[in-house]
Amino acid sequence: MGKKVSNHVTWVGKTDWELKSFHGNELSTYDGSSYNAYLVRGSEKTVLIDTVWQPYDKEFVSRLQEEVDLSSIDYIVMNHNEIDHSGSLPELMREIPDTPIYCTAKGESIIKGHYHPEDWNFVNVKTGGTLDLGDVTLTFVEAPMLHWPDTMFTYMDAGEGEHILFSNDGFGQHFASESLFDEDVNKEEVYHEAMKYWANILNLYANQAKKKINEILAMNLPLDMIAPSHGIIWKSNPTEIVEKYLEWADAYQENQVTIMYDTMWNSTRKIGEAIARGIYKVRPDITIKLFNASKEDKNDIVTEVFRSKAVLVGSPAINYGFMHSIGGMLEMIKGLRFKKKKAAAFGSYGWSGGVVKQMTEALKGCGFEIVNDGFERIWVPDEGVLAEAEEYGKQFAENL
Numbered sequence: 253m254g255k256k257v258s259n260h261v262t263w264v265g266k267t268d269w270e271l272k273s274f275h276g277n278e279l280s281t282y283d284g285s286s287y288n289a290y291l292v293r294g295s296e297k298t299v300l301i302d303t304v305w306q307p308y309d310k311e312f313v314s315r316l317q318e319e320v321d322l323s324s325i326d327y328i329v330m331n332h333n334e335i336d337h338s339g340s341l342p343e344l345m346r347e348i349p350d351t352p353i354y355c356t357a358k359g360e361s362i363i364k365g366h367y368h369p370e371d372w373n374f375v376n377v378k379t380g381g382t383l384d385l386g387d388v389t390l391t392f393v394e395a396p397m398l399h400w401p402d403t404m405f406t407y408m409d410a411g412e413g414e415h416i417l418f419s420n421d422g423f424g425q426h427f428a429s430e431s432l433f434d435e436d437v438n439k440e441e442v443y444h445e446a447m448k449y450w451a452n453i454l455n456l457y458a459n460q461a462k463k464k465i466n467e468i469l470a471m472n473l474p475l476d477m478i479a480p481s482h483g484i485i486w487k488s489n490p491t492e493i494v495e496k497y498l499e500w501a502d503a504y505q506e507n508q509v510t511i512m513y514d515t516m517w518n519s520t521r522k523i524g525e526a527i528a529r530g531i532y533k534v535r536p537d538i539t540i541k542l543f544n545a546s547k548e549d550k551n552d553i554v555t556e557v558f559r560s561k562a563v564l565v566g567s568p569a570i571n572y573g574f575m576h577s578i579g580g581m582l583e584m585i586k587g588l589r590f591k592k593k594k595a596a597a598f599g600s601y602g603w604s605g606g607v608v609k610q611m612t613e614a615l616k617g618c619g620f621e622i623v624n625d626g627f628e629r630i631w632v633p634d635e636g637v638l639a640e641a642e643e644y645g646k647q648f649a650e651n652l
């Protein structure tokens with residue numbers, strides 16, 4: 253059976269307690285997740301908004317059947333057609349093959365590209381398009397590239413206390429809970445997951461997000477809840493997460509420096525720690541965090557980089573290059589296009605060196621403002637080198 257969201261809306265999704273990674277292994281989801289689908293029952297018509305991930309398709313359809321006679325579903329609305337939301341469509345459409353699927357034109361092409369249906373009945377919608385369910389109206393708002401070309405939001409007006417934005421991945425968090433609403437869970441954890449989702453998935457589309465949010469805010473619509481397709485529903489103060497998104501979309505930074513390194517024999521770690529001590533001596537107000545890139549969760553490091561005003565990246569020379577964990581992190585960070593962050597590199601080497609220069613180039617490629625040429629020393633640092641590294645940290649801090 254589903255769970256009641258409001259008088260007209262029932263949650264019919266799937267909570268995935270065991271999910272530990274997503275998008276292959278690109279995104280860690282150690283708090284689990286959920287695939288949220290919603291059944292909206294108006295006085296005249298019934299609509300299903302989104303489905304769940306393909307491995308749960310049979311479970312989804314049979315649970316949906318417990319909730320509603322499938323033949324009474326008049327329309328299906330697909331806000332975004334990545335497989336975690338559309339994966340149960342084939343199983344569902346076997347039961348109700350003629351039910352119209354409302355989605356954007358891009359949504360139709362993605363569904364076709366994924367499932368190759370022969371004759372599903374698509375209805376393409378655009379911003380401002382509506383569906384009348386009797387005492388409930390759904391209005392569609394296209395939101396391309398938040399985070400796929402097909403994405404749209406569906407706004408429901410069912411009167412007092414039931415103005416709900418179904419935002420799909422927007423405002424979502426990979427967070428599994430038996431509770432549906434933010435007011436019933438640890439909000440700090442949810443915000444951590446929401447920021448992680450933003451930093452790792454959405455930040456690349458910050459400009460589109462800002463524009464779309466401002467466009468929706470300008471409509472001055474009443475808003476009682478934001479119901480995303482992953483995690484909990486924002487109910488206690490739904491505009492709070494909207495404001496957070498606007499902050500995050502605007503070259504967000506906190507008073508933090510993140511030092512990310514890898515090391516084979518600890519020299520680079522020692523240099524990184526000495527640099528941290530130097531920064532602290534000049535700027536004790538700054539939060540300094542050190543992460544070993546091969547030991548720490550990569551997406552948590554990305555989130556820490558996102559919230560930093562500056563980043564230091566360290567690696568020893570290995571085979572005339574830098575360590576693969578650092579290469580992987582820099583590749584991830586490059587794709588996310590963080591803005592207005594300062595950076596520099598450091599490391600240890602044995603005979604050829606030049607790796608700090610390579611990392612500095614890579615940091616430039618990430619769009620960071622390079623503070624200086626970095627800090628590179630041969631073999632294991634002695635007390636003298638560590639004092640120099642501390643001094644280097646002080647100089648770095650003076651640029652912040």
Ligand SMILES: Cc1cc2nc3c(=O)[nH]c(=O)nc-3n(C[C@H](O)[C@H](O)[C@H](O)COP(=O)(O)O)c2cc1C
Pocket residue numbers: 514515516517518519520521567568569570571572573600601602603604605630631632
């Ligand atoms: C497999 C391997 C490959 C290495 N390749 C290079 C290299 O290409 N150029 C260089 O200058 N040093 C090279 N080194 C030496 C290391 O950079 C040196 O030992 C450094 O001090 C290690 O720093 P760490 O303690 O942070 O791991 C290599 C070391 C190892 C173990």
